[in-house]
């Protein structure tokens with residue numbers, strides 16, 4: 260039964276070489292990417308890695324997450340058992356038997372039970388894939404990968420069966436005590452004798468089966484989709500610590516390539532991401548574009564980057580032109596083929612849902628925006644509707660190209676004061692929608708009324724206010740965004756602004772997060788936060804409870820919630836104003852579903868699949884609301900448009916500020 264150390268050493272050397280060569284091939288491809296520093300705040304990174312990788316925080320969020328948790332921890336624990344197996348294969352005397360008996364027995368007991376759990380976990384994973392797969396496991400993209408996934412699962416099953424065969428035989432031979440190996444002892448008692456198996460032969464066969472399965476797994480790992488076993492944990496450590504809704508600044512220099520049009524123009528971390536994907540499908544399931552039949556599939560984008568890198572790696576290393584394009588103009592590529600279609604790139608709403616569920620912290624949206632930057636800045640290739648949008652912003656700093664003098668038209672009869680340094684506390688950053696959009700102007704008036712009622716000192720920049728540049732940045736027009744941001748930062752500094760309140764989550768997030776890259780560190784608050792604080796402190800008192808809204812359903816805006824973690828404030832305001840908690844969408848808070856307008860989608864036609872706003876409004880109507888409450892100008896437009904199209908005219912859409920302003924009426 261003893262292994263042949265020489266033969267085993269030869270096989271181990273082969274398998275280790277294949278492992279090292281495979282790792283070298285893939286990691287040297289990662290090194291082709293651009294630099295990106297990811298070692299700041301190591302303590303924060305480390306504790307996040309413990310939570311996400313070892314605590315499996317996001318994995319456990321899902322129904323079958325517990326099964327993955329069991330397999331993951333079994334792997335970690337059995338790594339010790341497998342290390343001992345490899346060492347004792349080379350040096351038979353170096354085994355657990357060298358340890359003091361109590362430690363040896365404890366380890367054998369743990370390994371035995373964990374092997375049983377692992378076997379059940381893998382069999383369950385098998386059954387789930389074959390007999391009751393979720394939609395994300397049955398897409399064309401995953402089907403194409405499933406033989407490989409099943410092969411790996413089969414190898415693990417063989418490994419476990421060989422483990423039990425080996426230990427059951429050792430029990431029968433009297434070399435291991437049955438009392439500390441309950442699962443193996445059960446097999447020894449119930450299978451070996453009844454089947455008439457010779458223990459010595461079984462031990463020898465099981466040992467070699469175990470060895471071959473383990474060595475094959477080792478050799479195959481870096482070539483397979485299970486490479487994430489090596490990369491997922493470090494990827495959790497290396498994930499971006501900043502808000503995912505900001506993108507890095509671009510350096511503008513003559514002759515430089517902007518954005519990403521070739522796979523090696525991504526950063527090394529973007530490329531490392533592509534080798535860390537577990538192909539779990541969470542991003543695809545939650546993506547509003549994928550969920551409404553668009554060609555965008557965030558998992559497909561990540562997989563295409565990996566495929567592209569593998570296909571083009573040799574050419575890139577030698578400085579040749581890569582044969583497979585990263586971006587496919589025709590947009591007819593199938594997910595996973597190594598290119599991403601332009602239609603998919605423009606379909607992203609930058610809602611961040613994909614990143615918020617990814618268990619290994621893959622950053623999908625920044626990669627999509629980098630490809631948009633290439634299309635806009637290097638190829639001038641973007642949806643036709645955006646030509647007018649970009650021209651309007653460049654000429655008049657608003658999406659509609661309206662004269663800046665009209666920015667103050669929302670005032671009506673209100674006394675609006677200009678912001679004055681030292682005399683005014685808050686700058687009310689009205690935003691383009693708040694200043695020009697007929698419906699949103701009502702929200703601005705409501706907010707101004709609230710601020711006055713609470714005695715807040717506020718003022719505006721009047722006709723000098725400019726677009727914050729949110730859509731420009733998300734659409735990849737970084738050059739114009741950069742100019743807009745620098746002008747705005749200078750203007751805000753010149754005017755001595757210290758605190759800003761906005762009604763638009765997109766302005767809020769851009770001023771708060773993106774402008775920080777330009778050295779602007781102001782206190783920026785969304786109106787929901789300020790109103791909640793004013794109500795809680797008693798500075799804002801309503802004259803009446805708002806009772807005529809019927810059943811109120813609250814829609815979380817992605818740029819307020821997911822991108823800035825503001826979930827409680829709008830709900831607190833609604834409870835204070837109406838006396839009741841709002842009804843919730845099935846997909847709410849962190850899991851909220853975008854209205855379809857973010858990421859510059861507001862300014863584009865939606866030609867593929869179902870309209871995202873209709874999907875969201877259908878979800879709303881199932882809750883039979885009388886009022887849908889929002890906290891974002893884009894959401895307001897998308898909800899109202901969706902209700903019109905679905906004959907839901909009896910349902911009202913109100914911004915949070917409008918609800919509160921109603922309570923101020925005598």
Ligand code: SF4
Nearest residue numbers: 546607608610611613
């Ligand atoms: S950011 Fe939103 S729309 Fe874009 S890929 Fe992710 S989930 Fe899909």
Ligand code: SF4
Nearest residue numbers: 536537539540542617
């Ligand atoms: S990118 Fe993340 S969420 Fe999407 S399939 Fe890969 S691991 Fe899962």
Ligand code: SF4
Nearest residue numbers: 816817818854857893
């Ligand atoms: S428009 Fe509203 S729902 Fe859509 S991305 Fe922006 S905040 Fe999210």
